[in-house]
Amino acid sequence: MTTHAAAGPGQSATSTWRARLAKLGRKMWFYRYLYLLALPGVLYFLVFSYLPMWGVVIAFKDFRLFRGFDGSPWVGFEHFTFFFSSPNFPRLLRNTILISGFNLALVFPAPIILALLLNEIGDGWFKRFVQTVSYLPHFISWIVVGGLLTYTFSLSMGVVNIQLQRLGLEPWQILGNKSAFYGLVVGTGIWKEIGWETIIYLAAIAGINPELYEAAKVDGANRFQRALQITLPGISAVIVIMLILQISAILNSNFLQILILQGSDASLYEVGDVIDTWVYRAGFLKSQLSLATAVGLFKGVVGLVLVYFANKAANRLTGQGLWSRPA
Amino acid sequence: MKIPNSPILPALFGRRTQKVRQTLGSRLFDILNVLVLWGLVLFTLGPFLYILFGSITEADYYRVHGVALDPAHWSLASYEVLLSTASRLVPAFNVTLLTTVLGTGLGLMVTASLAFAVSRTELPGHNLLVWMLFFTMIFNGGMVPFYLVVDGLGLTNTIWAMVIPFLSDAWFVFILVKFFESLPQELFDAARIDGCSEVELFFRIVLPLSKPVLATIGLFFAVYFWNQWFWPMVFVQDSQLHPLQVVLRAILSTMMPVVNPNAAVQQARQMADMPPVEVMRMAAIVVTIIPIAIVYPFLQRYFVKGVLIGAVKE
Numbered sequence: 001m002t003t004h005a006a007a008g009p010g011q012s013a014t015s016t017w018r019a020r021l022a023k024l025g026r027k028m029w030f031y032r033y034l035y036l037l038a039l040p041g042v043l044y045f046l047v048f049s050y051l052p053m054w055g056v057v058i059a060f061k062d063f064r065l066f067r068g069f070d071g072s073p074w075v076g077f078e079h080f081t082f083f084f085s086s087p088n089f090p091r092l093l094r095n096t097i098l099i100s101g102f103n104l105a106l107v108f109p110a111p112i113i114l115a116l117l118l119n120e121i122g123d124g125w126f127k128r129f130v131q132t133v134s135y136l137p138h139f140i141s142w143i144v145v146g147g148l149l150t151y152t153f154s155l156s157m158g159v160v161n162i163q164l165q166r167l168g169l170e171p172w173q174i175l176g177n178k179s180a181f182y183g184l185v186v187g188t189g190i191w192k193e194i195g196w197e198t199i200i201y202l203a204a205i206a207g208i209n210p211e212l213y214e215a216a217k218v219d220g221a222n223r224f225q226r227a228l229q230i231t232l233p234g235i236s237a238v239i240v241i242m243l244i245l246q247i248s249a250i251l252n253s254n255f256l257q258i259l260i261l262q263g264s265d266a267s268l269y270e271v272g273d274v275i276d277t278w279v280y281r282a283g284f285l286k287s288q289l290s291l292a293t294a295v296g297l298f299k300g301v302v303g304l305v306l307v308y309f310a311n312k313a314a315n316r317l318t319g320q321g322l323w324s325r326p327a
Numbered sequence: 328m329k330i331p332n333s334p335i336l337p338a339l340f341g342r343r344t345q346k347v348r349q350t351l352g353s354r355l356f357d358i359l360n361v362l363v364l365w366g367l368v369l370f371t372l373g374p375f376l377y378i379l380f381g382s383i384t385e386a387d388y389y390r391v392h393g394v395a396l397d398p399a400h401w402s403l404a405s406y407e408v409l410l411s412t413a414s415r416l417v418p419a420f421n422v423t424l425l426t427t428v429l430g431t432g433l434g435l436m437v438t439a440s441l442a443f444a445v446s447r448t449e450l451p452g453h454n455l456l457v458w459m460l461f462f463t464m465i466f467n468g469g470m471v472p473f474y475l476v477v478d479g480l481g482l483t484n485t486i487w488a489m490v491i492p493f494l495s496d497a498w499f500v501f502i503l504v505k506f507f508e509s510l511p512q513e514l515f516d517a518a519r520i521d522g523c524s525e526v527e528l529f530f531r532i533v534l535p536l537s538k539p540v541l542a543t544i545g546l547f548f549a550v551y552f553w554n555q556w557f558w559p560m561v562f563v564q565d566s567q568l569h570p571l572q573v574v575l576r577a578i579l580s581t582m583m584p585v586v587n588p589n590a591a592v593q594q595a596r597q598m599a600d601m602p603p604v605e606v607m608r609m610a611a612i613v614v615t616i617i618p619i620a621i622v623y624p625f626l627q628r629y630f631v632k633g634v635l636i637g638a639v640k641e
Binding site: 150 | 360373375440442456459468497553575619
């Protein structure tokens with residue numbers, strides 16, 4: 001802190017402190033209408049994001065709606081120990097990580113491959129057409145996807161099984177089938193988001209220096225070599241960032257997708273139940289509000305830790321964090 | 328030997344940008360690539376086309392043969408029933424339209440005005456605002472506390488439960504902030520010299536210049552509100568207030584009829600022949616998708632840009 005020479009000792013600190021405060025006050029008053037503009041948004045985030053964060057304290061209470069917040073007794077980590085020692089915990093963790101693993105291995109690379117293929121056909125109506133079509137599923141709800149699945153794969157109404165039956169072949173049971181569940185998750189995941197996810201990779205490809213391609217051509221590299229040795233390395237930074245983000249979200253299975261694919265078929269819980277769907281049933285169908293909050297909090301905290309390390313990893317690999325600066 | 332350029336390929340599959348001599352392998356790859364991409368188009372559109380044709384198949388034909396591809400067996404009877412007064416979809420459609428319009432309009436206002444304040448880095452408390460927003464992207468209180476807040480505010484079982492808790496999103500704010508920061512600052516200075524206040528600046532200069540990004544965020548909001556079903560399912564018990572997706576879910580997953588049973592009897596008398604329930608369900612899916620399917624291609628340019636502004640790296 002710089003003190004003014006003119007001010008006496010002892011007084012200087014408080015007077016500059018006061019002067020700063022007054023200056024800040026004047027500045028804030030000057031911007032008062034900007035704060036007014038920000039107010040509804042700030043209130044929104046305080047009420048709908050931060051109030052629920054404070055609300056996680058019910059994870060440490062035995063909360064009942066009729067007893068209210070203050071009337072519910074503290075129970076410490078009881079809900080956590082209950083959950084961790086229940087057979088649900090290893091099952092949910094396994095399913096969640098397995099589904100995220102399948103998504104990483106199969107859904108994640110799909111848009112990269114599509115972007116490489118689209119990059120090879122040159123600009124024209126066909127490229128635009130494929131892109132426009134591929135965006136469509138991103139804009140529809142999982143409810144509709146569930147309906148489309150029924151008319152594609154169900155045993156009695158699905159077009160696939162109707163045709164198989166006409167050809168005299170065995171029906172192909174995909175819906176409600178435990179061993180086909182992960183395939184369904186991966187298939188619908190690719191179907192819905194492959195086009196949308198290519199946007200970022202195509203933009204990265206467009207940013208590659210065209211001179212590199214010219215130089216490679218002069219050196220006699222063919223298209224495949226150019227794709228593998230220029231295009232792919234050219235977008236590797238983006239791929240790494242997307243991969244790290246995906247890994248850090250390993251406990252976030254696509255909740256709405258899983259909820260729809262499970263339907264009301266409890267026999268699928270063994271393979272398909274994930275942390276989020278379990279929290280939903282515990283909280284909203286069985287009214288175990290504190291337990292559901294505790295499990296949700298566990299997931300949130302692990303997620304926070306993962307994001308922290310993901311950011312560190314991104315820093316090390318690309319020289320920048322996941323967010324060069326938050327805004 | 329030079330392989331002649333076939334005029335058919337570019338006509339069918341779009342023109343290649345460079346007309347260079349191509350090797351046979353490269354040619355084969357082009358053909359294979361185009362086939363793969365046509366395969367993707369079919370894979371994507373196939374289920375949509377099947378239910379579209381199913382929804383317009385004549386009742387009699389459907390009962391015997393299933394979906395008709397031949398226009399001779401088409402009929403719009405299912406849509407007539409769906410849009411009739413007895414339909415359960417019509418009130419749901421209205422609820423969804425209302426929440427989508429309210430949510431998109433209010434959401435844009437709340438989010439854009441917050442974003443403008445955040446974009447002014449000289450504003451005291453700027454960093455606090457940024458961190459407050461950023462933290463919501465990496466942590467949240469979970470489903471149950473969120474529900475308790477909405478319930479505690481008395482919003483449950485009202486139309487507002489589907490609007491107010493979803494009026495903003497940190498990611499949207501940051502997309503807008505980045506866009507606002509990219510606007511020419513000289514313009515702002517000039518306006519200030521002309522006596523424009525910061526708020527006038529926002530409404531008179533920033534907003535009119537931001538139409539593309541507002542269209543993008545508006546589309547994201549509209550799609551969210553149009554498609555939302557999970558929270559309405561949790562928040563709203565009153566079936567009169569159920570939005571389209573929740574009613575569609577009930578129609579598809581349970582035996583809930585598409586039209587009110589009592590009214591359906593009358594309807595059947597009037598129409599002589601009610602379309603089979605499967606045809607009705609397919610028509611219900613089509614009606615749910617159509618508004619979005621019509622709108623999004625026109626906004627493609629905008630949302631591609633919006634995604635890239637908000638991307639982690641550019």
